[in-house]
Structures are given as C-alpha cells and as structure tokens.
Amino acid sequence: MKVELVDIDAIEEIIIAYANGELHKRLEISDKRDDRDTIIAGINMLGEELEKTTISRDYFMNIYNSVSEILIYIDAEGKILDLNLATEKVLGKNIKDLKGQNIKSIVSGQYPTLENKIRASLDTEEQFVAFESSLAINQNSEIPIACTLAKVTDRLNNHKGFLFIANDITEQKNKEINELRITIAAQETERKRLAYDLHDSLGQELNAIKMYLNALAVMDSKSEAYISAFETCKIILDSSLETIRNISFDLMPKALENGGLIQAIDELVKKLNMVTNIEYNFPDISVQLHKDYQINIFRIIQEFINNSLKHSQLTKLELHISKKENEIVVFIKDNGKGFKLESVTQGNGIFNIKTRLLALNTTYKFESELGKGTFLEFTISENYA
Secondary structure, eight states, rough: OOOOOOHHHHHHHHHHHHHHOOOOOOOOSSSOOHHOOOOOOOOHHHHHHHHHHHHHHHHHHHHHHSSSSEEEOOTTTTTTEEHHHHHHHHHOOOOHHHSSSGGGTTOOOOOOOOOHHHHHHSSSSSEEEEEEEEEETTTTEEEEEEEEEEEOOTTTOOOOOOOEEEEEHHHHHHHHHHHHHHHHHHHHHHHHHHHIIIIIIIIHHHHHHHHHHEEEEEEEEEEEEEEEHHHHHHOOOOOOOOHEEEHHHHHHHHHHHHHHHHHHHHHHHHHHHHSSHHHHHHSSSSOOHHHHHHHHHHHHHHHHHHHIIIIIISSEEEEEEEEEEEEEEEEEOOOSOOOTTSOOOOOOHHOOOHHHHHTOOEEEEEETTTTTEEEEEEEEEEOOO
C-alpha cells in the first residue's frame, strides 16, 4: 500500500496564517479521504474553532470596553486580572500598571469590606452581591460607588473569578449630604435660639425672683413656717437655675460657641465624670474645622455618651482625640453590655450618630459586641472640612 506524504509546506503556511490572524483560510481535502486528508481536516477544524473563539472574544471585548461602568475582573484572592477602558479613564492609570495589584489598593470601604464580600460570595450559592464602597482616585481623593460583585464561571461551572462592576454615585451622595447639612443647620439654629431665650429671658426672671425672696427674708419673718417655706423656695429656685444651665449647655454649649470643640468636650466630660468614670485624653491641639463640623463632632460624642449611660450598664468609658498631620481622629468606647448593631432597632440615638457621620462625609468604624461594649472611631480631614 502506497502512503502519501503530508504536504508539510502547505501546513506550515496555514499555521503561519493562523498566527497572523488570517483564520478564514483552509486547506483543500481530496476525495481520497486518506491519512493526509484526516490531518488536513483536523487543521481546518482548528481554524474554524479559532475563528469562532476570536469573533466571540472580539465581540465581548468591544462590549467590555464600550460600557461606561467600571468593570474589573479579579481572581478569588482579589488580584486584578483585567479591567476596561472606563476604569482606566476614571483612575487615570494604565491598565498594565493596575494588572496584578490587589483590588483593595483602589477600592476602600467601611463595613462590610470587599474582602468579606468575596469570602461570603465564595461560601454561598449566590451569583452576585451588591453593596456600596469608594474608589481611590489618588492618595487624597475618593469617589463613592455602588458596586456589584458577580461570580465568573466557565462552561463547566468551575469558578474562575469575579467581575467587579461599579457606578459613580458622587452626585447622589452630595445631594443626600447637602440635604442632611441643611436639616442639621436648621436644628442647630433653633437650638441656639432656645439657648439664648432660656438664658436671657427665663434665667433673668428666676434670678429676679430669687433676689426678691432674699429681700423678704430680712423683713418681718419670725414665723418658723415662713422661714421653712422660704428656704424651700430658695432650694427649688437654685435647682431650677441649675436645670436651666444644663438645658442651655445641651442646646448650645457656651464653650463650643466661644472656645471651640476641645474646650466644649472638656467641659462635657468634667460634668459627666460626676456620674461615671470617663478616661479621656485630648492634648492641646488646634482644630481648624468649620463651626458646623465642630458642632456635629460634639453632638456625636454627646449622643454616644448619653446612649452608653442610658443603655449599656457601663463602668468605664474612654474618649481620645488626636491629630495626625491634617486629620482629626476621634475614638470613643464603653465597656458596657454591647448589642448587635445590625439587628437592633435603631432609635433616635443610633440614627442621630449615623446621620451626623454621614453629614461629615467621614470614614468611620461603628461596632458593638455583646458582653464587650461599643466603640466608634472616625476621622475628619481639615482639608475637606
């Protein structure tokens, strides 16, 4: 039996053509259907598969790079494998410089973290999870984003990685923050007005009554019952004046208005140390923040302490304020009974704290653990406040 040799030159030419992207080319198959034709048929099938794959890949890549959403393909450990042109444009970095980095280097967030999301997605059957985070544009700038983390699998349903999809929600967040700031500013204006009214109106009237009663005491006051009633009135009036001072402090501490944030917090802590043990440390630092920001910080601290005193059964509370370069860091913690932050019915206290944190547009950690207490830490940059 005569065996025909395969045309090596023809096969070499078509493989070179395939390597150059000429995937439409084919070798002719004879009518003999011999071994040579079998080899050529196999090469032609390879060309067809390459052509289909390339068309699908190019079609996908055109879509991938034409959408305006941020698209980042990562592996199960968070390493960036690929990203689209929109992501490159938003970050102002080359794709080749970002490949191989961990996505945590450009995506930050509070709770829950991206790493937790990846782990949770791997542990469940869910195909995607949605959450909010922020995207680091550079060292001093971030944008808020709404994210979706979708699993990527092959045709055998083997997990290959994740597609991270994000949209810039800066405009939405700015609108929410502005609305909150307007609301809070209106509340502070009203509180200040009430503080002055209580001090200048009711306070002066009560002082006048006290002076009048003191004058009566040196008049014809020989009755023992009269003296006793008079002394009782003085005690009640003194108590009323103290109540007025407390209300005035709660509405708008004079130290905050005249002396600034640190002085106001110092005054608050000294008053509260009469009822609980507060370990506090805030050295003589200069706080260069707008008055509205100082008020919000003061109210957050005040609200946290009030909640702890009312509900946590604490025996100790820590409050530390420090400054690192141009950032103010506030840390406050109680050793109370704690609670499940995600399941507790959020009353006015927690709502007020979170609302003011949102208005400050700050990064923060607000956590509580049963039996171990609650803590809050947040940072304000003087550059943006």
